[in-house]
Amino acid sequence: MLRFSSLFVRNASSNSFSMPRILITGANGQLGGELAEALRGRFGPDAVLCTDIRVPAPSVQSSGAYFRYLDCTNKDDFARLVVEHRITHIVHYAALLSAIGERNPKEALHLNMRGTEVALEVAQNYGSVIMIPSSIAAFGPTTPRMNTPNITIQRPNTIYGVSKVYAELLGEYYHKRFGVDFRCVRYPGIISWKSAPGGGTTDWSNHAFFAACEPQSAYTCFVRPDTKMPLMYVPDCIKGTIDLMLADEKKLSCRTYNLNALSFSPDDLARAIRRHVPHFKIDYAPDMRQAIADSWPVSLDDADARRDWGWQPQYSLEALTADMLQNIMAQRAGKK
Numbered sequence: 001m002l003r004f005s006s007l008f009v010r011n012a013s014s015n016s017f018s019m020p021r022i023l024i025t026g027a028n029g030q031l032g033g034e035l036a037e038a039l040r041g042r043f044g045p046d047a048v049l050c051t052d053i054r055v056p057a058p059s060v061q062s063s064g065a066y067f068r069y070l071d072c073t074n075k076d077d078f079a080r081l082v083v084e085h086r087i088t089h090i091v092h093y094a095a096l097l098s099a100i101g102e103r104n105p106k107e108a109l110h111l112n113m114r115g116t117e118v119a120l121e122v123a124q125n126y127g128s129v130i131m132i133p134s135s136i137a138a139f140g141p142t143t144p145r146m147n148t149p150n151i152t153i154q155r156p157n158t159i160y161g162v163s164k165v166y167a168e169l170l171g172e173y174y175h176k177r178f179g180v181d182f183r184c185v186r187y188p189g190i191i192s193w194k195s196a197p198g199g200g201t202t203d204w205s206n207h208a209f210f211a212a213c214e215p216q217s218a219y220t221c222f223v224r225p226d227t228k229m230p231l232m233y234v235p236d237c238i239k240g241t242i243d244l245m246l247a248d249e250k251k252l253s254c255r256t257y258n259l260n261a262l263s264f265s266p267d268d269l270a271r272a273i274r275r276h277v278p279h280f281k282i283d284y285a286p287d288m289r290q291a292i293a294d295s296w297p298v299s300l301d302d303a304d305a306r307r308d309w310g311w312q313p314q315y316s317l318e319a320l321t322a323d324m325l326q327n328i329m330a331q332r333a334g335k336k
């Protein structure tokens with residue numbers, strides 16, 4: 001059920017909060033609804049305000065979270081929602097991802113850069129904690145690809161990657177210069193079944209599961225079979241995000257953290273899917289996304305996140321595969 005923000009305001013009785021009140025930008029994307037649902041489960045029905053420029057996605061509607069229209073590049077509108085809803089935490093998700101960003105570089109430049117600037121300004125002006133996810137896309141072809149360190153060479157060659165480095169550095173600047181409580185995780189490619197991915201280079205890892213559950217059970221993959229990439233199941237991503245958001249500030253030795261979980265290729269995934277769907281077929285037609293994938297890490301060193309705030313992913317490739325297939329099949333049978 002979709003809820004409306006007038007109820008949200010009615011329950012905000014003072015300016016001091018023992019519970020966080022979290023605004024998510026770009027909440028209609030792959031990750032927003034899942035995060036909203038987890039946060040409401042943890043902090044109660046009034047804890048989350050989802051915002052986006054599209055009508056609420058099914059995952060946002062089923063999360064039960066309040067929804068308001070917000071173009072995150074509009075500073076006045078953004079500030080108004082933060083004030084009216086007594087927001088204590090901002091999760092800035094709105095962005096154009098890697099592949100779609102290369103098709104629309106000027107649009108990506110505006111949304112990803114301006115959106116970040118506005119979100120940080122609002123966080124500074126109203127004292128909100130701000131989480132902005134970065135990505136494996138913040139690395140580039142000259143970065144060490146195996147066990148990529150937290151601090152290393154960052155010379156990405158996509159507009160999305162450039163914008164993620166900008167978000168990391170600008171957030172750290174706002175932290176040092178203005179005391180903004182900026183927190184950032186570099187997500188790998190995220191795999192989920194409730195919402196489709198938004199146009200990235202890791203989308204194959206989602207598409208293959210949905211194709212496997214079609215009657216013909218066949219998928220044509222846009223990167224080569226041996227393209228190993230860092231990937232993660234959405235429950236691990238959401239848990240990591242919330243854990244960092246709530247972590248004791250004194251324990252944070254840095255503001256931007258690598259998060260690692262799994263590394264696998266389309267060929268590895270096809271073998272895992274065939275353990276459940278033996279007739280699954282995969283073939284390959286690499287396109288421009290191959291060059292992007294080849295410029296990104298294979299795995300990340302996430303020792304800092306493990307040490308500082310206890311990051312620990314739960315899902316293996318086998319567990320993720322079984323859970324994805326079971327949920328997609330239940331969804332198709334009308335049971336989800």
Ligand SMILES: NC(=O)c1ccc[n+]([C@@H]2O[C@H](COP(=O)([O-])OP(=O)(O)OC[C@H]3O[C@@H](n4cnc5c(N)ncnc54)[C@H](O)[C@@H]3O)[C@@H](O)[C@H]2O)c1
Pocket residue numbers: 025026027028029030031032051052053054070071072073092093094095096097111133134135136186187188189190191196197198199200202
């Ligand atoms: N999904 C992944 O695999 C992944 C991996 C690494 C990092 N991330 C980061 O996590 C965040 C969320 O990713 P996602 O996969 O949910 O993205 P997505 O592309 O699925 O969703 C982005 C959302 O932003 C919204 N949006 C576009 N323009 C907007 C505007 N002007 N104002 C407000 N909203 C606007 C879109 O309508 C969309 O709902 C992004 O910052 C992304 O870079 C995602």
Ligand SMILES: C[C@@H](O)[C@H](N)C(=O)O
Pocket residue numbers: 097098099134135136137160187188189190199200201202203
């Ligand atoms: C990796 C991540 O940022 C996104 N899934 C992309 O491929 O663009």
